[in-house]
Amino acid sequence: xxxxxxxxxxxxxxxxxxxxxxxxxxxxxxxxxxxxxxxxxxxxxxxxxxxxxxxxxxxxxxxxxxxxxxxxxxxxxxxxxxxxxxxxxxxxxxxxxxxxxxxxxxxxxxxxxxxxxxxxxxxxxxxxxxxxxxxxxxxxxxxxxxxxxxxxxxxxxxxxxxxxxxxxxxxxxxxxxxxxxxxxxxxxxxxxxxxxxxxxxxxxxxxxxxxxxxxxxxxxxxxxxxxxxxxxxxxxxxxxxxxxxxxxxxxxxxxxxxxxxxxxxxxxxxxxxxxxxxxxxxxxxxxxxxxxxxxxxxxxxxxxxxxxxxxxxxxxxxxxxxxxxxxxxxxxxxxxxxxxxxxxxxxxxxxxxxxx
Numbered sequence: 001x002x003x004x005x006x007x008x009x010x011x012x013x014x015x016x017x018x019x020x021x022x023x024x025x026x027x028x029x030x031x032x033x034x035x036x037x038x039x040x041x042x043x044x045x046x047x048x049x050x051x052x053x054x055x056x057x058x059x060x061x062x063x064x065x066x067x068x069x070x071x072x073x074x075x076x077x078x079x080x081x082x083x084x085x086x087x088x089x090x091x092x093x094x095x096x097x098x099x100x101x102x103x104x105x106x107x108x109x110x111x112x113x114x115x116x117x118x119x120x121x122x123x124x125x126x127x128x129x130x131x132x133x134x135x136x137x138x139x140x141x142x143x144x145x146x147x148x149x150x151x152x153x154x155x156x157x158x159x160x161x162x163x164x165x166x167x168x169x170x171x172x173x174x175x176x177x178x179x180x181x182x183x184x185x186x187x188x189x190x191x192x193x194x195x196x197x198x199x200x201x202x203x204x205x206x207x208x209x210x211x212x213x214x215x216x217x218x219x220x221x222x223x224x225x226x227x228x229x230x231x232x233x234x235x236x237x238x239x240x241x242x243x244x245x246x247x248x249x250x251x252x253x254x255x256x257x258x259x260x261x262x263x264x265x266x267x268x269x270x271x272x273x274x275x276x277x278x279x280x281x282x283x284x285x286x287x288x289x290x291x292x293x294x295x296x297x298x299x300x301x302x303x304x305x306x307x308x309x310x311x312x313x314x315x316x317x318x319x320x321x322x323x324x325x326x327x328x329x330x331x332x333x334x335x336x337x338x339x340x341x342x343x344x345x346x347x348x349x350x351x352x353x354x355x356x
Contacts, residue, residue, distance in 0.1 A: 001066045004031055007130050009045055012093070017121060019044035020093035023103075026297040027095070027127040029225060032064040041067070044087055051083055076103065077110040084111070089118050096122035125302065132294055132302040133316045138226060139340060142296065142318055143349055145182075145228035146338050148221040150352040152176045153232050156219075162211050162236055166191040166204035169217070177221050186227040186299035190218035197233070197331040200289055200324065211237035214331040220299055227299045229320055230350050231336035243333070246283070246325050250333045251354060253277035253323040257291065258337075261321075263344040267309025274323040275307075283325045292320040295338060315341045318349070 008031065012020060022028050022041035029035045031043070032050055036059055039052035050060050050067040060069045072079045084092070094104065104120070111118045134142065155176050160169055170189040177185060192202035194213040202216075209215055218231040233250075235243055253274035261270050271291040278287045290306030295318055303311050303319055313319075322336030335354055339346035 001031060001033060001064075004130060005043065005048060005066065008043060008127060011126055011130075012043075012045065015093070015121075015123065015126075017091050017093045017123075018089045019047075019087065020095075020123065020126065021099070022095065022127065024095050024098040024127070026301070027131070030127065030131055030297055032060075032067050034060050034064045034067075035225065036060065042083060042087075044089070047087060049083065051079070076106045077113065080107060080110045081114040081116070084116065084118065085114060091121050092118050093121045093123040093126070095126075096124055128302045131296055133314065134296060134318050134340070135316075138296065139316070139318070141224050141226040142228065142338075142340075145221045145223045145226050146230070146349045147351075148177065148180055148182055148223065149219055149228040149230045150350055151180065152219055152221070153217065153230060153352045156217060157232070157234060160209060160215065160234060160236065162209060164209050165206050166193055166196075166209065167206060169209065170204040173217070173219050177219070181223065182221040183225070184222060186220040186222050186229070189220075190216060190231075192216045192332075195329055195331055197333075198326040198328050200326060200332070200334070209236070212240065214243055214333055216332055216334055218334070218336065225297050227295050227297070228338060228350075229295050229299050229336065230338065230352065231322060231334045232352065232354065233333045233335060242330065246327070246333050249278060249281045249283060250323050250325055250335050254321055254335050254337070257321050257323070258339070258346055258348070261313070261346050263312075263314050263341050265313050267303055267305045267311050267313065268307055270305045270313060271307055271309065274321070278323060278325060283327075286325045286327055287323060288326065289322075289324065292322055294319045313341060315344065317341050321346070 036056035042049040048067045051070045053072050057071045170191040173189050191204040193209045193215045196202050197214045197216040215234040220229045257274040274291050292305035294301040294303050318340045324334035326332035337350040
């Protein structure tokens with residue numbers, strides 16, 4: 001964790017911050033190792049504090065040896081002034097996209113009550129930018145999570161039968177993942193068949209799966225906190241001309257992105273690689289989400305591969321490539337794989353077959 005803290009402290013210096021409060025759960029775990037559900041990090045140029053309540057103090061001391069663990073008691077205004085009083089802070093950053101307005105207001109009130117001169121400074125994506133570049137051990141864990149999701153998709157491709165309900169299929173996916181080592185799943189499994197497959201984030205229902213229709217299955221595993229996110233679109237029976245055409249366009253768009261994406265591109269440029277293929281095929285308005293997103297401790301994190309995404313892609317970033325076409329009243333096709341950028345080019349992490 002010390003190298004991660006060093007990188008963060010360098011960013012604090014660049015922004016002329018005396019310290020930062022970390023409340024976002026994945027950022028908190030990334031910097032400290034603590035995976036409890038309640039806690040606050042206070043990191044300055046020389047101090048690393050982890051404030052949490054009685055339920056988690058023993059856990060925090062075991063998981064976060066680089067941090068001084070402070071046990072909180074009562075409401076925030078009772079313990080927060082003591083947390084910051086001896087640190088001589090003037091500009092204190094906080095995670096604006098995570099900290100609630102109510103908590104922010106209580107912090108200001110607590111500081112004023114102690115005549116503190118702290119200026120609370122909102123920051124965005126400070127830790128997320130560090131997290132986007134994966135370390136060797138992180139890449140190993142992500143690869144294992146991808147492998148498990150691969151195995152689950154392979155299993156489910158041989159499990160689905162006409163007449164099975166979407167919920168039955170999603171239940172089998174989740175059973176397989178948990179019995180083969182996955183921790184809590186990073187997101188709710190998506191199984192959407194027929195016209196419902198045109199809903200990119202459809203929840204499984206009691207609808208029976210039928211032959212002659214697309215079936216979108218989107219799953220993820222989690223190992224030691226690290227996630228995977230893969231999608232395949234299945235079809236029971238002989239594919240009709242519509243499915244074959246739409247599937248080929250989506251697959252072609254993904255192949256183009258995998259073949260031409262390079263480090264140094266912006267997220268918008270990467271998104272455009274696949275989007276152009278789909279637009280030129282006449283389905284531009286049916287591809288309504290981004291091409292991809294980062295995956296790590298969270299199933300959706302930096303980088304973003306999307307229109308107007310200006311961030312640059314670089315080696316050791318892990319992200320999805322997931323073009324899709326969704327036609328209301330008919331259904332949808334999405335193919336999602338995970339890659340890591342190595343030597344400027346994407347390397348596929350997922351290996352489950354794409355064509356059935």
